[in-house]
Amino acid sequence: EVQLVESGGGLVKPGGSLRLSCAASGFTFSTYNMNWVRQAPGKGLEWVSSISSSSTYIYYTDSVKGRFTISRDNAKNSLFLQMNSLRAEDTAVYYCARPTGDGGSYSAFDIWGQGTMVTVSS
Amino acid sequence: DIVMTQSPDSLAVSLGERATINCKSSQSVLYSSNNKNYLAWYQQKPGQPPKLLIYWASTRESGVPDRFSGSGSGTDFTLTISSLQAEDVAVYYCQQYYSTPPSFTFGPGTKVDIK
Numbered sequence: 001e002v003q004l005v006e007s008g009g010g011l012v013k014p015g016g017s018l019r020l021s022c023a024a025s026g027f028t029f030s031t032y033n034m035n036w037v038r039q040a041p042g043k044g045l046e047w048v049s050s051i052s053s054s055s056t057y058i059y060y061t062d063s064v065k066g067r068f069t070i071s072r073d074n075a076k077n078s079l080f081l082q083m084n085s086l087r088a089e090d091t092a093v094y095y096c097a098r099p100t101g102d103g104g105s106y107s108a109f110d111i112w113g114q115g116t117m118v119t120v121s122s
Numbered sequence: 123d124i125v126m127t128q129s130p131d132s133l134a135v136s137l138g139e140r141a142t143i144n145c146k147s148s149q150s151v152l153y154s155s156n157n158k159n160y161l162a163w164y165q166q167k168p169g170q171p172p173k174l175l176i177y178w179a180s181t182r183e184s185g186v187p188d189r190f191s192g193s194g195s196g197t198d199f200t201l202t203i204s205s206l207q208a209e210d211v212a213v214y215y216c217q218q219y220y221s222t223p224p225s226f227t228f229g230p231g232t233k234v235d236i237k
Contacts, residue, residue: 035226045164045172045215047226059223095171099219106219108162109226110183112171 002026002111004096009116016086016120022079022096022113030054030074033099035109036081038092038118048094049081052105063089086120093117124148124218126229134237141203143232145216150196153220160220163192163201166231167212175214176201203234211235 008020022034036048049070050059058070069082079096093115099107125148135141151160159179164172174183176192179199189204203210216229 037226044231045166045217045228047228050224050226059225061225100174100177105224106160108174108177108217108219109164109172110174110177112173115171 002098004098004111004113006094006096006113006116009094009118011119011121012086013122014087014120017082017084018086018118020081020083020094020116020118022081024077024079024096024098027098027111029072029077032101033057033105033107034072034079035097035099036070036079037095037097037109037112038090039095039115040089040092043092046092050105051079057105083118086118088120091118091120123225124151124221124227126216126218126227128214128216128229128232130232131230132233132235134235135203135206136237137208138205139237141206141210141234143201143214143216143234145194145199145201145229147197147199147218147220151218151220152196159195159199160218161192161194161199162217162219163190164215164217164228165210165212166215172215206234206236208236 003025005023035050051070067085071080095115096113097109098111100110129144161179163176166172180192213231
């Protein structure tokens, strides 16, 4: 079964750090670009970051540039999001998402994890 | 950056009736070299992750009931649920995946309820 499982969420104080992980299974992880998408409580979906299959290309939404770092370990079928200098507005459920791949770097997301909650509060 | 808008914000439809959701992009998401619209639709139920329904504006994802259909091109798109079922109560999002560099912008969502 194709699956993504996120972990690492929790409660952190403003200015703190957190590292999210996403474990992939059931598909050849190393051949897919991967993404992080977040959803603040009661709000819509916001794409956060993308990483290409070999980590050559990395992209971020403007609001997290310089604070978040996406990475992956293809040997361990894992995706990561290092989040530093966290702010209250980073409070959200964070999903990892796999693209269909049929559009290369530009594809819809067909596989999503269940998400991990990050709460930034003092 | 491409901005996505949706209308209406919410709608209530009787069981078995048609539901129509509109999505508009601030610039065309049609790539002329392959004639594909880089536009997807997702369904999200409470407490669940989004589920891909439609991609390339009109291609139904495997396993998605055929009462869901997508149409449109360029900047204007529509998701139609031809005969609303109880299990279709959800929030529906459109998403563009055209931008270079990638930005994968989502619309604000449309909530669908039973009248």
